[in-house]
Amino acid sequence: MKRGSNMPAVGTYNQTLVLDMIRRSPSGLSRIELAELTGLSAQTLSNVARKLSLAGLILEGDRVVSGPGKPRTMLQLNRRARFAVGIHLDPSIDTFVVVDLSGSIVAHIEAPPEDTDATPDLIAGLAASAHALLRSADVPFDRVLGIGAALPGPIDDAAGMVLTPPLLPNWHHTRVRDLLIESTELPVVVEKDVIAAMVGELWADADHALRDAALLYYGAGVGLGIAHDGDAVRGRTGNAGDIGHLIVDPSGPPCQCGMRGCLGVTVAPERLLFDAGITDSLETPWGAVPAGLDELRTRAQGGDARALAVCARAAESLARAIVLVNNMLDTGTVVIGGPAWSRLSELLEPPLRAALPTIPQITTTRPLRLVEARLGTDLAAAGAACLVLDSMFTARASDLMISAS
Numbered sequence: 001m002k003r004g005s006n007m008p009a010v011g012t013y014n015q016t017l018v019l020d021m022i023r024r025s026p027s028g029l030s031r032i033e034l035a036e037l038t039g040l041s042a043q044t045l046s047n048v049a050r051k052l053s054l055a056g057l058i059l060e061g062d063r064v065v066s067g068p069g070k071p072r073t074m075l076q077l078n079r080r081a082r083f084a085v086g087i088h089l090d091p092s093i094d095t096f097v098v099v100d101l102s103g104s105i106v107a108h109i110e111a112p113p114e115d116t117d118a119t120p121d122l123i124a125g126l127a128a129s130a131h132a133l134l135r136s137a138d139v140p141f142d143r144v145l146g147i148g149a150a151l152p153g154p155i156d157d158a159a160g161m162v163l164t165p166p167l168l169p170n171w172h173h174t175r176v177r178d179l180l181i182e183s184t185e186l187p188v189v190v191e192k193d194v195i196a197a198m199v200g201e202l203w204a205d206a207d208h209a210l211r212d213a214a215l216l217y218y219g220a221g222v223g224l225g226i227a228h229d230g231d232a233v234r235g236r237t238g239n240a241g242d243i244g245h246l247i248v249d250p251s252g253p254p255c256q257c258g259m260r261g262c263l264g265v266t267v268a269p270e271r272l273l274f275d276a277g278i279t280d281s282l283e284t285p286w287g288a289v290p291a292g293l294d295e296l297r298t299r300a301q302g303g304d305a306r307a308l309a310v311c312a313r314a315a316e317s318l319a320r321a322i323v324l325v326n327n328m329l330d331t332g333t334v335v336i337g338g339p340a341w342s343r344l345s346e347l348l349e350p351p352l353r354a355a356l357p358t359i360p361q362i363t364t365t366r367p368l369r370l371v372e373a374r375l376g377t378d379l380a381a382a383g384a385a386c387l388v389l390d391s392m393f394t395a396r397a398s399d400l401m402i403s404a405s
């Protein structure tokens with residue numbers, strides 16, 4: 001079964017293929033270049049380009065002279081032809097973004113989560129924030145393709161439902177997809193947050209550098225996104241990437257699973273704040289975590305020994321997790337991002353890079369490539385919006401096969 005089946009299909013395989021190549025080329029591509037890249041005949045390509053142009057998805061750009069012969073007209077993405085909304089549900093802050101067709105964020109708001117477990121109020125709150133954001137961004141409603149929602153796992157992807165994420169008790173067993181469709185009258189896709197983040201990074205992966213990559217998401221929780229051959233790996237149930245119980249520090253803090261030093265508890269923001277002496281309990285209210293992390297950064301940058309030691313230990317734990325993940329997947333490239341990472345990256349990145357080759361378990365034959373997430377703090381929300389674009393506009397060979405169902 002093809003995913004995103006509640007999304008209307010856009011164009012034929014050839015149209016999505018050509019659009020895919022144009023959008024990954026910031027300066028555009030000429031018809032001749034496109035014919036070479038796709039193997040399509042000049043006539044077919046001309047027809048495809050005309051249809052994309054009529055749909056308003058591409059624009060005729062500059063005429064470029066290169067060598068002898070006629071100047072070439074560059075075909076470029078019409079970035080403002082379509083938009084998508086992304087929502088990320090998180091214990092400390094809900095994030096809403098609008099992205100254009102290039103996957104760039106054109107509007108963003110954050111709102112504290114609704115303090116209620118009444119499902120209608122929760123859904124109405126999301127719909128109201130999404131509509132307010134679209135109005136403030138001056139986006140024509142008829143160009144909005146849909147809404148993507150990034151949810152903490154575990155989810156039931158077939159039902160579009162949040163299951164029982166420990167950090168989000170108000171949302172347990174909520175059918176987010178169907179309720180949001182009813183409330184907004186827009187198509188809606190849902191995805192586990194780290195998988196959405198991976199899709200978002202892949203959407204604008206201009207030179208296919210992330211075709212095989214891992215993404216370490218570091219926010220209220222940690223999770224792993226995986227890309228294989230240019231597609232995000234979802235797993236059997238849409239819950240791939242749970243690395244919370246990867247043991248990174250055998251002498252580390254106890255985990256509810258009964259072991260010590262699992263990644264999730266070892267680098268949990270509330271643990272860092274407690275160990276640095278910024279809070280006096282591990283029960284930090286979620287709303288206070290971002291300011292706490294800012295305080296941790298300020299103290300470490302000011303030379304506070306305890307804060308620096310906490311950051312060094314967190315960096316080593318993350319490095320060990322990255323090594324273990326790469327030993328399993330051999331992706332070679334690791335993207336790292338998320339709200340906690342964004343607040344601490346200046347402090348964590350240098351020791352993390354330094355620690356990678358020193359981790360005894362490392363087996364890679366080439367140096368690991370560590371890259372910052374393009375979408376920064378917003379990567380789960382923007383990734384969720386890119387899910388909508390991806391389900392409508394990404395050319396996949398599997399789309400050419402006739403479905404048996």
Ligand SMILES: [Zn+2]
Pocket residue numbers: 244245255256257258259262
């Ligand atoms: Zn554990």
